[in-house]
Amino acid sequence: MRVLPVFDVPATALPALMQQYGVVRAQSLALAAPLSDADATVQSMDDASPAKWHLAHTTWFFEEFILGPNVGQSVPGYRSPNPRYRYLFNSYYETVGARHPRPQRGMLTRPTLDEVRAYRAHVDAAMHQLLADGVTDDLARLITLGLHHEQQHQELLLTDLLHLFAQNPLCPAYAETPPLRVHATSVQPEWVNFLGGAVQIGQTASGSDFMFDCEGPRHTVWLEPYALATHPVTNREWLAFMHDGGYRQPMLWLSDGWAWVQREGIDAPLYWRAGMDEAEGWQQMSLHGLQPVDLDAPVTHVSFYEADAYARWAGARLPTEAEWEHAAEGLPVLGNFAGRGALRPLPDHGITETGSLRQMFGDVWEWTASPYGPYPGFEPAEGAVGEYNGKFMCSQMVLRGGSCVSPEGHLRATYRNFLYPHQRWQFTGVRLARRA
Numbered sequence: 265m266r267v268l269p270v271f272d273v274p275a276t277a278l279p280a281l282m283q284q285y286g287v288v289r290a291q292s293l294a295l296a297a298p299l300s301d302a303d304a305t306v307q308s309m310d311d312a313s314p315a316k317w318h319l320a321h322t323t324w325f326f327e328e329f330i331l332g333p334n335v336g337q338s339v340p341g342y343r344s345p346n347p348r349y350r351y352l353f354n355s356y357y358e359t360v361g362a363r364h365p366r367p368q369r370g371m372l373t374r375p376t377l378d379e380v381r382a383y384r385a386h387v388d389a390a391m392h393q394l395l396a397d398g399v400t401d402d403l404a405r406l407i408t409l410g411l412h413h414e415q416q417h418q419e420l421l422l423t424d425l426l427h428l429f430a431q432n433p434l435c436p437a438y439a440e441t442p443p444l445r446v447h448a449t450s451v452q453p454e455w456v457n458f459l460g461g462a463v464q465i466g467q468t469a470s471g472s473d474f475m476f477d478c479e480g481p482r483h484t485v486w487l488e489p490y491a492l493a494t495h496p497v498t499n500r501e502w503l504a505f506m507h508d509g510g511y512r513q514p515m516l517w518l519s520d521g522w523a524w525v526q527r528e529g530i531d532a533p534l535y536w537r538a539g540m541d542e543a544e545g546w547q548q549m550s551l552h553g554l555q556p557v558d559l560d561a562p563v564t565h566v567s568f569y570e571a572d573a574y575a576r577w578a579g580a581r582l583p584t585e586a587e588w589e590h591a592a593e594g595l596p597v598l599g600n601f602a603g604r605g606a607l608r609p610l611p612d613h614g615i616t617e618t619g620s621l622r623q624m625f626g627d628v629w630e631w632t633a634s635p636y637g638p639y640p641g642f643e644p645a646e647g648a649v650g651e652y653n654g655k656f657m658c659s660q661m662v663l664r665g666g667s668c669v670s671p672e673g674h675l676r677a678t679y680r681n682f683l684y685p686h687q688r689w690q691f692t693g694v695r696l697a698r699r700a
Contacts, residue, residue, distance in 0.1 A: 281404055282395045289388055289413045291671065292319060293381070295307035295421055298438060301377040307370025311689065317353065317369045319421075320380045322414040323387045328360060329406060329649060346375070346381055356655075359647070380577040390690045396416050408474055409649065410639050412460045413669040422551065422607070422669040427689045430535055430549040437553035439607055443590060453501075454494040456621055458591060460487035465589045466639050467678045478653040479678045481641045485586045489700035492583055495612055495622045496562035497574065497694040498685045503546070503559070505574050506532060516576045521569030524686050528682035550694050551607040551669075562628045562693045568685035571631040571694040583697035585634040585662040585680065588642035592624050592664070592677040599626025605673040609691065610668070624672065628693025629663040629681055636660040636682035651682035660684050668692035 296304060296315050304316040313321075331342045344350070352372065356364035359545050375383070390405075399407065422438070429436050466482040467475040511531045514522050524530065525584035532538075535549040536557065546557040555663070566574075583591075585667065600610045600623075609627040637657045660682040666675040668691055683690060 266655070268645070271351070274441070279395070279401075280286040281407060282392070283394065283409065284567050286419070288671075289384070292322060292414060292418055292421070295418055296377075298424075299377070302429075303425070304377045305368075305373060305421075306368065306428055309689075311365040311687065312427050313366075313369050313420065313612055314372070315421050316375075316377050316380050317372065318417045319377075320353045320375070320383060321355055322410075322417050323380075323384045324406075325410050325413055326348060326391055327387050328354070328357075328395070328496040330410065331387065331548050339394050342390050345386050347384065349375075353541055374594055384662055405555075408429065410651075411631055412474060412476070412674065413652075415674045417671050418671050419602070419667070422602070426535075426549070429551075429553075435549060435554040438551040439605075439635055440552075451694070455698070456494060457491045458487070458593070460488065460489045460590075460700075462486055463586070463590045465586050465593075465678070466675075475643055475676075475678065476680070477650075478636075478638070478642070478657075478680055481639060483514040483640050487584075487587060487590060490583070490587050491700045492587065492621060492697040493580075493700050494620065495695075496609075496628055497565045497578075498560055498611075499557050499590065500559040502533065502566075503572065504576050508577070510573060510577050514579075516573040518572060520685065521567075521573060521618050524569055526568070530570070533563060534572070548590060553568060556610065558608075561625065562609040562668075563681070564609050564628045564693050565688045566631075566690045566694065567688040567694055568631050568683070568692075569694075572633075575675065575696055578696060580696040580698045582633040583695065585632040586654070586663060587697060588632055588664045588678050588695075591621060595621065595677065597625050597675055597677070599623060599666070600668050601626045601666065601672050601675075602669045604668075606668055608668055608694070625666050625670055625675060628665070628691050629667050630665045630693055630695045632662045632664060634662045636662050636680065657684065663690075663692060 269296070274279075296526050299315055301316075304319075307314050307317075327344060331339055332344075334352075350360075351362055352364050354360050355366075356363075358592060373515050394577055395407075425438055429438060461482050464482055464484055467473070467480045469475060470481045512518060517525065530545070533548075537547045537549070537554070539545050539547060548557045549555075562661060571582060600606055612622055638654065642654070643651070643655035660683075663681040663683060664679070681690075683692070
């Protein structure tokens, strides 16, 4: 195995992996900096986790799979500050051992937020020692996986926090800075046609480009000619669906979706609140607190059921994930991500050319019509990290493109997100497709 060089040079010339490690770990702490211990402890629903747990679990990942005695004592003499953290902060790794029940993560008043920060510092010191001594290619890949895993939890930290703050009648703001204003005129939907045919999707593992195991292997699929909408569905367009009684027309809905609408009393996207009178209009809870719904921004926090019903109402359909990836391949991965600071979907970014796809990356995760399953030839990784993706390939739907709270540099055209059809606390939206 090739060993990465030992670093004994100024910080500006540190090896790339150490720089990446420092940047990602610091970003998690920065996201949690505005939070009180109470903010970081409470759990608002089973699907969400407390911010404090996200900070600890991402640290546990490095301790369990990189530093711990079960992986060959990568740093001689390393000891966890609390052996019980192995139980508290395991998420779903059955092969690692027992874990604290997920719905009870919000009961963990101890360790405190400061103690979790100290835990992170303890693990980071050992990781810096390990990286300074040099690591094998295999260990470097595992560390890189841990960093991409942490970036996923950075997004979850923000979406889970939004759900928590939305339960508070005070409608607290996570970010006090007023949201960015983008002056954009209403964009009429257009269509971009694709010939289809035999196309390649997915990634093949290489030494230079990171991928999650579920993104490969690269393989051939057949696509009939298709068209994608130039931009995601906007709040203005969604309001037309609502005004036309879209939530009250059973013929628009899948059977499971209609049962969900009836059972849960769904009549608008999550976090929407009707104004006191017709003139006041709709408001939406955001990470900036309660804000007026921006009619020209992409609609967000809608379930797969809602996305599918809207598409049927609009005389269209949702794209398959193969169509989405084929259309996105070669496009620059640029957009409204977390680094921009908006922390909400924004209107079309002033692009005026016709016949081009817009906002494919960032703003909102776009539902596809594809169930989350293995690609031909898929094999999970060996060991406990093999539980990372493959075990969830059942009853979930694929989303593509990333969102306004996705970290910069984390996404690519082959990236596969997945959620259950009823879930909508993530920044989920809609792009229409149809036959060309």
